[in-house]
């Protein structure tokens with residue numbers, strides 16, 4: 001590579017470089033032949049430069065035979081070294097969209113560094129290639145300017161995180177990847193031990209226990225860009241391995257953790273996307289979030305709040321609403337959908353209303369009632385006839401305007417009325433284009449329940465994890481009323497995605513044992529699985545707490561994407577398969593034997609005979 005090593009990169013050259021002799025290294029992004037002149041757009045990580053094989057450059061106006069031959073051979077994605085002189089583009093060919101759009105390089109010599117096979121798909125920013133192909137040929141997919149930009153953003157975000165955390169006195173400490181299998185909510189990935197037959201390491205679902213033990217060790221400010229592994233079924237946009245910014249601090253209260261994160265994100269957004277975030281993020285209690293948005297992950301890029309319809313139920317004549325309220329814990333909730341957004345008027349058809357109802361039903365609503373506000377400001381259609389005597393009060397109580405659509409869900413469980421209407425709100429946000437990807441809305445969700453009841457297992461479970469501190473006022477009633485216990489827990493929601501969860505932790509071994517007991521471990525089992533943690537707590541464990549924002553999601557939203565695969569260099573597909581290296585895959589009988597494994601799978605060819 002000595003001969004034609006690059007002197008500039010493909011994003012460098014400007015008008016100020018006119019006349020310079022340069023060498024570029026890169027890939028053929030596109031080649032066009034125009035009556036004896038060839039335009040070769042050369043691309044690298046930094047940009048694209050137009051290079052031109054032009055007879056005018058050469059004595060007697062003839063391109064040397066060797067260059068003609070090389071140029072004729074070029075195809076997209078050939079890897080080249082190109083030597084030439086920077087010249088201005090003719091006025092008609094100046095491209096203001098390209099940073100290098102005012103110049104071109106008049107080619108004197110081309111060296112093919114490597115040829116490319118015919119491409120499985122064209123490398124474009126808005127690729128239409130199937131995801132399967134993009135993942136199989138990920139190295140090609142990653143060459144697109146769009147992917148390169150996202151991977152750069154990820155790099156910049158991680159760098160800014162390290163910068164801020166180090167500046168605030170945090171140590172970056174690595175915790176092991178092979179650990180003891182300790183239940184943390186999801187299923188563990190296991191690694192069989194060759195040295196200890198029948199024994200397994202687990203890959204960490206998060207460094208949770210280790211970071212807490214680091215607090216016992218006195219490293220009072222820890223962070224790590226940590227890889228986490230969870231063996232979960234394919235659902236949504238999950239990856240079996242993902243990256244989080246893992247943080248733990250000693251001698252802190254909830255406020256310290258929240259303000260650290262606010263400062264951190266302020267720094268990261270300023271440094272990477274030049275965006276100034278508010279110094280403090282909005283806050284909602286879990287109950288407020290559920291009542292107002294029907295979810296604990298509200299997207300605050302648009303307003304549209306859920307309201308209570310109960311004040312009008314008794315005087316109305318709609319029996320289903322009355323029944324819902326007659327049941328203790330029942331509720332009737334309402335959503336006013338604007339008939340006008342900006343200067344655009346929206347007409348909601350019967351079909352659209354049915355689609356919204358179908359969405360509510362996915363979230364267990366038995367139905368969804370509706371009425372429209374007519375041009376005279378009077379409700380019409382749907383269930384309006386049952387409320388005609390209170391039309392004016394309802395409209396003014398809801399602040400509804402002519403053209404608005406009013407949606408109502410009633411249920412004997414208020415939670416269902418909330419979540420079903422919350423799901424309708426989210427769908428409307430997407431359908432009506434209210435989720436502006438350029439807008440960044442953060443909100444803290446506080447005072448979350450510590451436990452949730454698993455109906456299938458008939459068992460209380462930790463809503464976050466078992467190490468979170470129950471708020472003081474519930475300590476006396478932990479066992480008798482687990483459902484009411486609020487934890488010293490906090491979630492950070494970003495544009496409707498749960499970006500981070502964290503908590504102040506339990507540091508008292510006795511309280512920790514009570515929690516293990518409530519979530520179904522008998523003392524011997526808890527001792528076997530977590531004894532090392534409770535033992536560590538007996539040696540002067542400091543009060544501590546932490547949080548862990550997901551890096552993949554953070555970068556995904558910052559990049560205006562809707563899948564984390566778009567910001568991970570080598571993601572698995574939705575079925576946890578690596579398509580490029582075809583994994584998981586079988587291993588030979590020798591390897592299995594060494595690991596003392598027998599595969600009990602009739603269709604597999606991995607059996608040890």
Ligand code: ASP
Nearest residue numbers: 206208502503546547548
């Ligand atoms: N370990 C937790 C998680 O991965 C985060 C935390 O509590 O700090 O969700």
